[in-house]
Amino acid sequence: MHLIIVAFVVGVVFSLGLGWSGMTDPERVLGFLDITGRWDPSLMFVMGSAIPVYMIVWQFVRRRHKPILDEKLHVPTRRDIDKKLLIGSAIFGVGWGVAGICPGPGIAALGSLSLGALVFVSTYFIGAKLEGFFNAN
């Protein structure tokens, strides 16, 4: 029960951060990726401020060995760099560069009643499903 509530609250706060940061503006994202053209570096500050906050809390949580409301951590432990990681991330990067939208901002923009976001999120789910068929081992 607590997981459902925490996930909902975290979802709300996360989207507020995305909306405030400018990540929901595809033009800004494409401007950030356009390093050889009219580069807009401002979105670098999004990761630049998000990561340190996370790092500090991670140091605390890893020493505690378990989260407050669960018995164990569900954090990935894999460290190997495999082909799927590289190729998948490359394909994601191409898609990100095509429209300037990644999954989080796409879902957040659904709340702004953007029809474009609905197209993006629908096809995003189809793409993820296709990967399951394509890479079924």
Added chain:
Amino acid sequence: MEPSWINAIWGGLIIGASAALFLLFEGRVLGVSGITGRISELAKGDTAWRILFVLGAILGGFIASNIWPENFSNIISESNYLRLAAAGLLVGFGTKMGNGCTSGHGVCGIGRLSPRGIVATITFMAFGVLTVFILGR
């Protein structure tokens, strides 16, 4: 209006805080593609929280689009649905294959200094830059 980099810092702090709260309370990674990628499997006991996260993120996006409408105006007016659909398919496929997107690899992965998160982020950033360089904005 605040300069865009100040909004990027504030938004980033909120994004980092939301991801940190999810880690602290539930021990889970706030990775949008990781959370959404398994919704369609409808695994018992492992689906409701994922849906609630998405609903929360949509509500957060609704609130954010009323507070910072300028950060949503471009995605609302975007009407090149073919481009959005192509991007959605690639992003869905790539993030599923590479086990993560900007939030999971970029914030949580790098925040834990995970080699996979760091390599994935460098890869999708590089391919995002390359795509914008080739296709233009």
